[in-house]
Amino acid sequence: MDANEIDKDMLCELTLRWARKALRLFPRWELAELHSEAFIAAMHLLQRDRYKPEKGALSTFLWHALPMDVRHKYRNANGERYLTDVDGKRRYRKTEFVDDTIASQAQTECPMQMLEPKPTTTNVNQQWLAARLSGFGAIELRRRGMSYQEQRANAERLRDELKSKRETR
Numbered sequence: 001m002d003a004n005e006i007d008k009d010m011l012c013e014l015t016l017r018w019a020r021k022a023l024r025l026f027p028r029w030e031l032a033e034l035h036s037e038a039f040i041a042a043m044h045l046l047q048r049d050r051y052k053p054e055k056g057a058l059s060t061f062l063w064h065a066l067p068m069d070v071r072h073k074y075r076n077a078n079g080e081r082y083l084t085d086v087d088g089k090r091r092y093r094k095t096e097f098v099d100d101t102i103a104s105q106a107q108t109e110c111p112m113q114m115l116e117p118k119p120t121t122t123n124v125n126q127q128w129l130a131a132r133l134s135g136f137g138a139i140e141l142r143r144r145g146m147s148y149q150e151q152r153a154n155a156e157r158l159r160d161e162l163k164s165k166r167e168t169r
Contacts (some may be wrong), residue, residue: 006046014059015039018066025067026074034070041069124161128154 015038019031026034042062045051051061072082080092128151131141138151 006043010058011042011046012039014062015042015066018063022067022070026070028078029074037070037073038066041066041073045069124158125150125154129158 016035019035019038022038023029023031023034029037045062045065050065051058055061075082075092078094080094082090083093083095085091085093128141128146131144136144138148141151142148
């Protein structure tokens with residue numbers, strides 16, 4: 001399909017309707033961002049002649065084709081890559097690339113260390129508390145080996161300790 005033959009207003013309306021319906025599947029994106037990605041993906045699909053008018057309406061085609069293309073963009077934008085797993089299957093995985101060269105250079109150039117909030121509790125798992133203070137969520141901690149029950153127990157201990165400190169004031 002030629003780019004001149006595409007009714008961009010109709011395509012914009014279709015992708016906007018799709019974005020409104022699919023917004024809950026992409027929680028880290030706003031509606032405008034999702035709509036933009038859907039419109040770009042739809043244009044690519046149409047320019048690559050993936051749409052066959054004799055098989056169905058354009059809206060039906062887009063409703064089925066957009067989720068895969070937009071989901072791939074969404075996962076790439078949020079740090080997931082389509083990699084071959086250890087068992088030989090291709091899966092999306094969140095990968096972290098850790099390189100401490102910048103940190104080691106900063107320490108040699110500037111002897112002052114960055115101030116970090118220090119945990120002041122005694123009954124709580126210090127690793128859990130440090131991870132939570134640095135922004136790790138429950139899912140990330142679960143991936144790193146700490147069960148949800150263990151996390152909940154640590155949170156309850158922290159809550160109780162803070163509550164008792166407030167009452168003694």
